[in-house]
Structure formats: structure tokens, C-alpha cells
Amino acid sequence: MTTLIINIKELLQVRETSVAKVSGAEMTTLPTIKNAFLLLKNNLIADFGSMDQIPQVKTDKVIDASGKIVLPSWCDSHTHIVYAGNREQEFVDRINGLTYEEIANRGGGILNSAKKLNETSEDDIYQQSSARLEEVMHLGTGAVEIKSGYGLTVEGELKMLRVIQKLAQNYPITIKATFLGAHAIPREFKENRRGYIDCILNEMLPQISKNKLADYIDVFCETGYFTVAETEEIMEAGIHLGLKPKIHVNQFNSIGGIQAGVKYDALSVDHLEVMTTEDIIALKNTKTMPVALPSCSYFLSIPYTPAREMIAAGLPIALATDYNPGSTPSGNMNFVVATACIKMKMTPEEAINAATINGAYAMGISETHGSITIGKKANLIITKPIPSYYQLPYAFGSNLIDTIIIEGQILA
Ligand code: NIG
Numbered sequence: 001m002t003t004l005i006i007n008i009k010e011l012l013q014v015r016e017t018s019v020a021k022v023s024g025a026e027m028t029t030l031p032t033i034k035n036a037f038l039l040l041k042n043n044l045i046a047d048f049g050s051m052d053q054i055p056q057v058k059t060d061k062v063i064d065a066s067g068k069i070v071l072p073s074w075c076d077s078h079t080h081i082v083y084a085g086n087r088e089q090e091f092v093d094r095i096n097g098l099t100y101e102e103i104a105n106r107g108g109g110i111l112n113s114a115k116k117l118n119e120t121s122e123d124d125i126y127q128q129s130s131a132r133l134e135e136v137m138h139l140g141t142g143a144v145e146i147k148s149g150y151g152l153t154v155e156g157e158l159k160m161l162r163v164i165q166k167l168a169q170n171y172p173i174t175i176k177a178t179f180l181g182a183h184a185i186p187r188e189f190k191e192n193r194r195g196y197i198d199c200i201l202n203e204m205l206p207q208i209s210k211n212k213l214a215d216y217i218d219v220f221c222e223t224g225y226f227t228v229a230e231t232e233e234i235m236e237a238g239i240h241l242g243l244k245p246k247i248h249v250n251q252f253n254s255i256g257g258i259q260a261g262v263k264y265d266a267l268s269v270d271h272l273e274v275m276t277t278e279d280i281i282a283l284k285n286t287k288t289m290p291v292a293l294p295s296c297s298y299f300l301s302i303p304y305t306p307a308r309e310m311i312a313a314g315l316p317i318a319l320a321t322d323y324n325p326g327s328t329p330s331g332n333m334n335f336v337v338a339t340a341c342i343k344m345k346m347t348p349e350e351a352i353n354a355a356t357i358n359g360a361y362a363m364g365i366s367e368t369h370g371s372i373t374i375g376k377k378a379n380l381i382i383t384k385p386i387p388s389y390y391q392l393p394y395a396f397g398s399n400l401i402d403t404i405i406i407e408g409q410i411l412a
Pocket residue numbers: 109110113220248251296322324325326327328
């Protein structure tokens with residue numbers, strides 16, 4: 001199957017040779033070709049260039065993209081889209097004055113979702129989660145990382161990871177699975193946190209590894225959740241079984257999670273709403289991608305990741321949704337890109353780099369995703385006719401997507 005897209009007003013994120021990530025001042029540059037063509041063969045990008053260099057090839061399908069912009073699909077490197085039910089009541093409780101922390105301390109929050117998940121059948125969870133996956137695919141996401149962490153029991157965590165595995169088998173979109181057993185201490189272990197950590201290490205991890213149910217390991221390193229020492233112990237156990245860490249740090253407090261992530265060569269450290277100068281320095285010249293989740297800041301009314309300071313220090317940034325029932329019930333990467341521009345003062349170029357190439361890095365798929373490069377997956381967004389790519393963040397809330405292509409196929 002060969003598809004030729006012609007008359008593209010502007011083709012974004014064009015990289016002749018694959019780059020793993022862009023950092024600091026490099027993030028300002030978004031390489032593009034105006035009046036471009038793009039050739040897809042089967043599920044891959046086969047060629048691209050200026051319209052005056054269009055090759056003479058026999059094609060099965062031609063798409064005229066006059067007035068439209070084409071870019072690689074969003075890479076959403078941080079989500080929790082496998083969950084049961086919702087937490088609407090907590091949303092209203094927060095409107096009425098309670099904080100996220102107060103709700104969690106009353107047994108709500110993550111434990112509320114864990115209770116629902118353990119009471120829901122695997123099939124039902126699959127149905128609920130596949131609806132969310134389809135929703136985000138239609139919003140332009142072409143690769144997604146999904147975490148466990150609402151089971152908090154051996155069976156619950158395995159059930160979540162099996163659902164993620166089934167989604168990966170049944171949908172064309174690339175999915176990476178992350179084991180987040182260390183998301184909260186479950187009720188039954190309230191007085192015995194050591195017992196729960198031992199359960200993660202000695203019961204959950206061996207089964208997950210044996211059944212190849214996860215690519216990455218995550219820990220919610222935060223006051224009231226897991227300490228830095230516990231985070232290090234859990235990361236170490238994961239690494240021992242081949243799971244690279246991608247961890248939740250600095251959402252509410254800076255307690256040393258970033259330094260722990262860097263020490264264990266985490267692929268990413270995510271959230272970063274509360275950042276000290278030391279935290280920024282710790283990330284310099286490391287392989288660890290800082291990931292910002294602006295929809296979470298928006299929904300919980302907490303600080304936004306200080307992108308400007310981080311980019312000025314030469315760091316890269318990736319953007320992701322954090323789609324989950326508690327802190328971010330939205331998986332819309334278009335909103336994330338807009339919010340990064342509006343609230344974090346990232347430029348459109350920086351935000352698009354953060355949501356494509358750097359997002360791919362943060363989920364370990366930069367060789368196949370995140371840019372228009374020959375040999376990478378034909379995962380694309382074709383916009384409606386728009387004046388320029390500035391519209392993407394500027395017209396926040398508008399749906400500017402005309403066509404989605406995943407693995408070379410138009411998404412119906
Ligand atoms: O990334 N912060 C930890 N975990 C999720 C939220 C969990 C929840 O409230 O259900 C997050 O924001």
C-alpha cells in the first residue's frame with residue numbers, strides 16, 4: 001500500500017537523520033518544509049520533500065493536503081488510561097474547597113480508584129479503557145505509554161497490565177506498559193508499608209517479569225506516598241529485571257526524587273510542578289528526560305512546570321497528558337500543547353518538539369516515532385486548512401484535525 005500526500009502547506013518536524021531528543025536552545029527550532037509531499041509505503045515514511053521534487057511513483061492513494069499542515073502524531077509518554085469508573089465526586093469536593101491531599105487522606109484519591117478497579121471485571125475494564133484509547137487516537141496521539149497502579153494488589157496489578165497488553169494487541173497504535181505498583185500504600189497495608197513494598201518486590205515484580213507484562217517501572221516518589229529510599233529500592237529491583245525506571249517526582253514537594261531518578265538512569269522524571277535550582281542542575285547533561293504534565297496543573301490548580309528556567313538551563317522537555325481519573329481526566333495532547341504555550345510560556349516550536357520527538361524519547365521509541373524521517377512509522381496528523389501551525393496552540397479548544405494516519409492507514 002503506497003500513499004502519496006501532496007500540496008502540503010507545511011510539513012513539520014522534518015528530520016533527515018533521526019535525532020534522539022532536542023534540548024535547550026535546540027527546542028526553538030522546528031524544521032519544516034513548505035509546499036511539500038510525503039510518500040508512505042505500507043506503514044512507514046518512505047520519502048518526503050518539496051513539491052517540485054516529487055518523485056514519479058505509482059501510488060495506491062493520493063491525498064491532496066492543500067492549505068493543510070502535516071505533522072507526526074503526538075507521542076503521549078505518560079498516561080493512566082486503564083482505570084474503572086471515575087472520580088467526579090472528588091472533582092466536586094475540590095470545587096467545594098477540599099484539596100487533593102485532603103481527599104487522599106480521607107481514603108479517596110488513588111485508593112478510591114483502586115477499590116473500583118478491584119471490583120470491576122477485566123472485560124469491563126478493557127471496554128472502558130479501549131473507549132479512552134480510541135478517543136485519544138482520534139485526538140492525534142499515535143503512541144501512548146500506559147501505567148498500572150490502580151490495582152495495588154497482585155491480582156489487580158496483573159489485571160491492569162493484561163488489559164494494557166490486550167490493547168496493544170488489538171490496536172495499531174504503539175503502546176508501552178509501565179508497572180506502577182508503588183502508586184500508593186493500599187489500605188490493608190496502612191500500618192505495614194514494608195509489607196506492601198515486599199509484596200511489590202517479591203510477588204508482583206517476578207510475575208510481571210515472567211509474563212513480560214511491562215517495559216518500565218514507576219514509583220510515585222512524594223511525601224505521603226513513597227520515600228526516596230523506597231523509590232530507589234523499587235527502581236533497583238525493576239532494573240534488575242530489565243525494567244527501566246520512569247518515575248513520578250516533584251508533583252507537590254521536592255524531596256530528592258529527581259536526584260534518585262538520575263542516579264538510576266531513569267528514562268524520564270515526570271510532573272516537576274515544584275522544582276528547585278538544585279533539581280534543575282541535577283538534570284543537566286543526563287539521559288533522563290524531564291516530562292511536564294500541564295493538564296494536571298490546570299485541573300488541580302497547582303504550579304506549572306517551570307519550562308523557561310529548564311530550557312534556559314539547557315534541558316530538554318517532553319509534554320504528556322497524565323490522563324487519569326483523579327488529577328487529569330483528559331487525554332487531549334492538543335490541549336497539552338496549547339496549555340504549555342499559554343501557561344508555561346513555551347513557544348509553539350518548543351511545545352511541538354516536546355510533544356513529538358521528546359515525547360518519543362520519554363517512552364523509548366525515538367527510533368521509530370516522533371519525527372518525519374524516512375523509515376519511521378507513518379503516524380501522522382493532517383490538519384484542517386489553517387493559516388499556520390501557530391493555530392494549533394492559539395485556537396485552543398478547537399478541533400483542527402482533519403485526518404489521522406496510523407501505521408499508514410487512515411483512521412476511520
Ligand atoms: O500522575 N500523582 C500520581 N498519580 C497520578 C494521579 C493519581 C490519581 O489521582 O488517581 C498523577 O497525577
